Structure formats: C-alpha cells, structure tokens
Amino acid sequence: MRCPPWIVAFALPWLAGAQAPSGDAILARVDANIGSDNKVTLARMVVEGRGVTRTVESRSWVRGMSESFTEYLAPPRDRGTKMLKLGDQLWTYFPESDRTIRISGHMLRQSVMGSDLSYEDLMEDPRLTALYTARIAGEEAHRDRPCWVLELTARKPGIAYQSRRMWIDKARDVALREDRYAKGGKLLKTTDVLEIERIGTRWVAKTVVFKDVLKSGQGTRFELVSIEFDATIPEHVFSKAMLRK
Amino acid sequence: MIRFLLKGLVRDRSRSLFPLLTVIAGVSLTVVGYSWVRGTESELLHASAAFSTGHVKVAPRGAAAESDTASSELALDHAGALVGGLRRRHPSLGWTPRIRFGGLLDVPDEAGETKVQAPVAGLAVDLLSSGSPEPRILNVGRAIVKGRLPAMADEVLVSDQLFGRLGLRLGETATLISTTRFGSVATANLRIVGTVRFGVSAVDRGALLADVTVIQRVLDMDDAVSEVLGFFPDQIYRDPEARALAEAFNAAAASRPAPADPDLAAVMRPLRDDPGLATILDLTAVLTRALIAVFVFVMSIVLWNAGLMGSLRRYGEIGIRLAVGEQKGHVYRTLVAESLMIGVAGSIAGTLAGLAVSYYLQEHGVNIAPFLKNASMLISDVLRARITPGSLVVGFVPGVLSTLLGASISGAGIYRRQTARLMKEFEA
Numbered sequence: 001m002r003c004p005p006w007i008v009a010f011a012l013p014w015l016a017g018a019q020a021p022s023g024d025a026i027l028a029r030v031d032a033n034i035g036s037d038n039k040v041t042l043a044r045m046v047v048e049g050r051g052v053t054r055t056v057e058s059r060s061w062v063r064g065m066s067e068s069f070t071e072y073l074a075p076p077r078d079r080g081t082k083m084l085k086l087g088d089q090l091w092t093y094f095p096e097s098d099r100t101i102r103i104s105g106h107m108l109r110q111s112v113m114g115s116d117l118s119y120e121d122l123m124e125d126p127r128l129t130a131l132y133t134a135r136i137a138g139e140e141a142h143r144d145r146p147c148w149v150l151e152l153t154a155r156k157p158g159i160a161y162q163s164r165r166m167w168i169d170k171a172r173d174v175a176l177r178e179d180r181y182a183k184g185g186k187l188l189k190t191t192d193v194l195e196i197e198r199i200g201t202r203w204v205a206k207t208v209v210f211k212d213v214l215k216s217g218q219g220t221r222f223e224l225v226s227i228e229f230d231a232t233i234p235e236h237v238f239s240k241a242m243l244r245k
Numbered sequence: 246m247i248r249f250l251l252k253g254l255v256r257d258r259s260r261s262l263f264p265l266l267t268v269i270a271g272v273s274l275t276v277v278g279y280s281w282v283r284g285t286e287s288e289l290l291h292a293s294a295a296f297s298t299g300h301v302k303v304a305p306r307g308a309a310a311e312s313d314t315a316s317s318e319l320a321l322d323h324a325g326a327l328v329g330g331l332r333r334r335h336p337s338l339g340w341t342p343r344i345r346f347g348g349l350l351d352v353p354d355e356a357g358e359t360k361v362q363a364p365v366a367g368l369a370v371d372l373l374s375s376g377s378p379e380p381r382i383l384n385v386g387r388a389i390v391k392g393r394l395p396a397m398a399d400e401v402l403v404s405d406q407l408f409g410r411l412g413l414r415l416g417e418t419a420t421l422i423s424t425t426r427f428g429s430v431a432t433a434n435l436r437i438v439g440t441v442r443f444g445v446s447a448v449d450r451g452a453l454l455a456d457v458t459v460i461q462r463v464l465d466m467d468d469a470v471s472e473v474l475g476f477f478p479d480q481i482y483r484d485p486e487a488r489a490l491a492e493a494f495n496a497a498a499a500s501r502p503a504p505a506d507p508d509l510a511a512v513m514r515p516l517r518d519d520p521g522l523a524t525i526l527d528l529t530a531v532l533t534r535a536l537i538a539v540f541v542f543v544m545s546i547v548l549w550n551a552g553l554m555g556s557l558r559r560y561g562e563i564g565i566r567l568a569v570g571e572q573k574g575h576v577y578r579t580l581v582a583e584s585l586m587i588g589v590a591g592s593i594a595g596t597l598a599g600l601a602v603s604y605y606l607q608e609h610g611v612n613i614a615p616f617l618k619n620a621s622m623l624i625s626d627v628l629r630a631r632i633t634p635g636s637l638v639v640g641f642v643p644g645v646l647s648t649l650l651g652a653s654i655s656g657a658g659i660y661r662r663q664t665a666r667l668m669k670e671f672e673a
Contacts, residue, residue: 051509054429
C-alpha cells in the first residue's frame, strides 16, 4: 500500500527530529544529567607546575545551582582556605592572613588555588541552556564513544566564553570534551574527560583534565573522589560566618 | 694676511653675515638635537637599569627569555650563595637581589571584608640591611612623597597614585594576594608606611615596594629570588665591560652541572641585551648619526649656494684681482680661508648657543607624562637634554667642514674664468 504524500510531508520532519534532536535539546539533556539537587563532594585537584605537582583536596557542599561552600583540606599550605558562593557573589577566607576577601573585578580572572580554573569558571551558571544556544556541528567519536559535536554561542554578551565546542556522549548525555573560545575566536581553555562513572541514574565525570591554553604547564587534573546526591545540608553551611569557623 | 681677510669680513658684512647666521643656526640645532638624544637615552638607560635590568642582570634562563614577566615560578635558588659569590668575584660592582611579583592589594573595611582592591606591580628589594645599595639605586629617599621608609619586614611603600586610588591611610594594613612559586595562593597583611613617586609612569601607576625577606616568606621563595642586579659604582653603563663580565659568568656557569630544569639555569645579561632596550638604543645611535649627516649635507648645500651668490656679487672684484695678476689659486685659497674663519666663528657661536639651550633643557626638562598614561616603557616622565663632551664637538666639526666644503665647491668657479676675456667683461 502506498502511503499518501500528505502523511509523508507531515511525518518527515518529525522522523528526522527523532533521529537528530536539536542542539538545544541535547544541551537540555546535559543539564538534566547534572541535576539541581543538593550534593556533597570530595574532590582532588592535581596541578602540574614547573617541576612541582601539587595535589589540592577539597570538600564541597552544593545547594541547587547557585550556592556552594568549599573547604580545602590539603596541602598544608592551603588547608583551612574556604570559599562561599551565594548567587553571583563569591568570598574566600584565607587563614594565613585571617581575611575574608570578596572575589570580584580583577580577581575573577585569577587562578583558583594555582589551577587552570579561574574564579570566573566557578561563578558560571552550570545550566548551559541558560547561557548558550546550541547547534549540532557534526558527529564524531571521542575515546571510542559516539558523540554529538555541539557549537554553543552565548545568548548575551559579557559571558566568560563567547563560544564553546562540546563533544556530548550520545547515549550518556555527558560532555566528554570541550573547547572554550573568547569573543575573537581565540581558544582559551580545553577540558578532556578521562573517566566517567554511573552513579545512581546519572553519568558523572570522575576525572577531567582542565587546561588553560594561555598558561604553561600540563594542566589540572580534577578527580572526583566521592559524591553524595540529594544530601541533607544544614542551612548554616551557606553563611559567611562559616568561613571563619 | 689673515688679519687682512678678517678686516674684509668684518667691514663687508654682506660677505659674512648670511653664512655666519646659517652656520650658527645649524650648529646650535645640531648641539641641541644631539644633547636631547643623549639625554633621552640616558633617562631610558637609568630608569631601565634602576627598575628592571641593572647594568648586568643574573636571572633564570626561562625568565630572561620571557623578558618582563613577574612570575615567581622561575626563580634563582641558593640566592645567598649566588650574591655572595658575585660580590667576592666582582667587588667593584654593587650586587643586589630582587623579586618581581604581581598580585592584588585588598583593603579591608571595618568588618575586615573587602572594601576596595587593585592590581599591583610588586618589587621586593633589600630595604632593611645596613649598607644595601638599593636606597641609592632607586633614590628612595627622594622618591618618598608621604610617610617614611620601612623599618620592619611587614612594612611597605606604595606608589602615591595607588595610595590615592585606593583611599589608603598611612599606617593602614592591606592584604597582598599573590601566588607562591609553587602555584598556591599567598596572602599577607602588610602595613603601608609611605608613598613614593619615582617619576616613571610605568612604575608609579601601581608599584608596591617591599623588603625582599618578607616577600621570600610570603611567596615560598626561601633563599630564592627572581634576579640579581649588578651596578657599576659610578652608575654609568659601560657596554664592553658589562658584556665581558656576562660572557665570563655564562662561560663559567656552562662548565658547571646544569639544573634539572634548564629554564632555571642562571644566566647573566648586560643591560643592552634587554630585548626592548636594544632596539631603542640602536635607533638612538642611528638617529644621532643621521642628524649629523643631514646637518653636514644640508649646510654644505646652503653654504655652497651662499658661496655662489657671494661669487656672483664679487664677480667684478675677483675679475680685477685676476686682471692685476693675482693667481687663481691664491684667490681660491683666500676665499677658502675666509670661509674657514666664518666657519670657526659661526661654529663657536652656534655651539655656545646650542649649549645654552641644552643646559636649560637639562635643568628644566620637558614633561611627557601625559603621553605615558598607558606606557609600559621604563622612562622618566620628564625628559631632559644631557650635555656631554660630545656636545662640544658634534656641531663644531661639521659646522667648519660644511663651510669649507661649500666654499671649496663654489670657489672652483674661479678656475673657469678666462683671463683673456676679463677686459671684455669689464667693458660690458
């Protein structure tokens, strides 16, 4: 039996959409995988410097998408340093000088604990759909995993990275590789996910290498030691008083 | 004969006034131009030596390649032994360790939270040791605008501009936020005890001057420094001497076992090899030579022209002199001798006039600060001329030479005059 042409005309876009979702839809799935619940994490950051490798350990309490409290546990030089993020404000407490410094202006571009991440990276809204529009640039395999290659363009000016290129695992909705660009098209940072793990219903990047392309060195390896989803976090954790405790 | 010619020049001013004024103007301009270029070069060398390069600088190879970075990652280890060795082997030079660092200065409010902050360009020098050459090299005493010199390790000076911009008060404590040589965040509470203005825009914009020992502690640079600077005792840079010293140091260093990271190997570099400075100094040398060459060329043409005009005006006189039997060669020689007198007199007067203007510019200078708002070049805000022994001869010699050259070319016309036609010319 021949199918009437009007049915073909009606169904074709829908069928095509089913095979290749839009860039924005893929990005929304990536955001959904990250989730917006409370988390408590223990992480390790290995910073490869000139002849010296530093391992920075931290414990973080995260509430929703915009509030977090981080305490640095090691090395001894950095132990006791604490960081509080409340919305678009960020404070750091340095025990060495017993000072709470508000991170803003010039300091946002500075490196966090000598890593390849800047405070600006920490301040960024983790929901990519809120910041970028995405289009599919192609399909590629990354570390033997089939990926969508997305090109992200900032929705508004003033965002740290004007555009990004992301390799999204088709089956797991997790970014495996990312290149971040400045407004003029200059490559600023790269991330490469070396290991992912399924925790509950989500896929979580366990080991990621961040590289500030403008900096010398081998980059910063971020290792997620443990993560607890839907954690119960007391209200007082997200207060400035906690910084000096 | 000379007296006779001199009388002629004095009594017949139309013969000497124009060439004399031309020589005076040209010579004085050359003297002023030369002194100005020398002064600019001197200001540039002095500011660069004092704040960045020394007359020779020992720095890690990696830092030398990166030139002007203030990264504490690249540092010279065993600084005490290095400075001690340099002082022992080259006692005639003053050797001083320094750390250059970048960071932010954070000023707290009453609650101890950030009130205001700004980036600073830090320079850690030996401020506290007795006998340290630094106060003399940086002229810190004269540069103090408010307050006093640091007397304790955690006391610092900031540039007067930065002090005003941050709304600081003398004696107030601010926090320096920087990065240790191993990449950790470093913070330190420092007391602002004074403000400085060095008259170098690139430094005065956001300088923080601290003692080297406190910054070593803050940046985890125990017995390490960014660089060791060497200065000749008379504060005058001598390139051949500095170059020989650097070559000997680098040859000796090459014979020792290299460190694991070759970028950390100590290398010595003379001031002139600073990448930015070498170009400027080469340009200055070319400019000086060009100035003199253009002067001689232009003056020769002007004086040749003046000689030709003089010859035309004195056509009859020269004809009569030839007619009464004076030799062409003699007439030519008297013209050249006259020009020599004009050249010497004009060059002396021009040199004196040029020296007077140069002296004024040397004492008062010209303020170029408005043009240096965003400049990174280490140069004084007030450019001054500098009178050197060269200023005495730079205009004088070409002044005399160009006058002689002009007269020699124009006077050659005498040899084209035909004695047989002189009477016919007189009839006409």
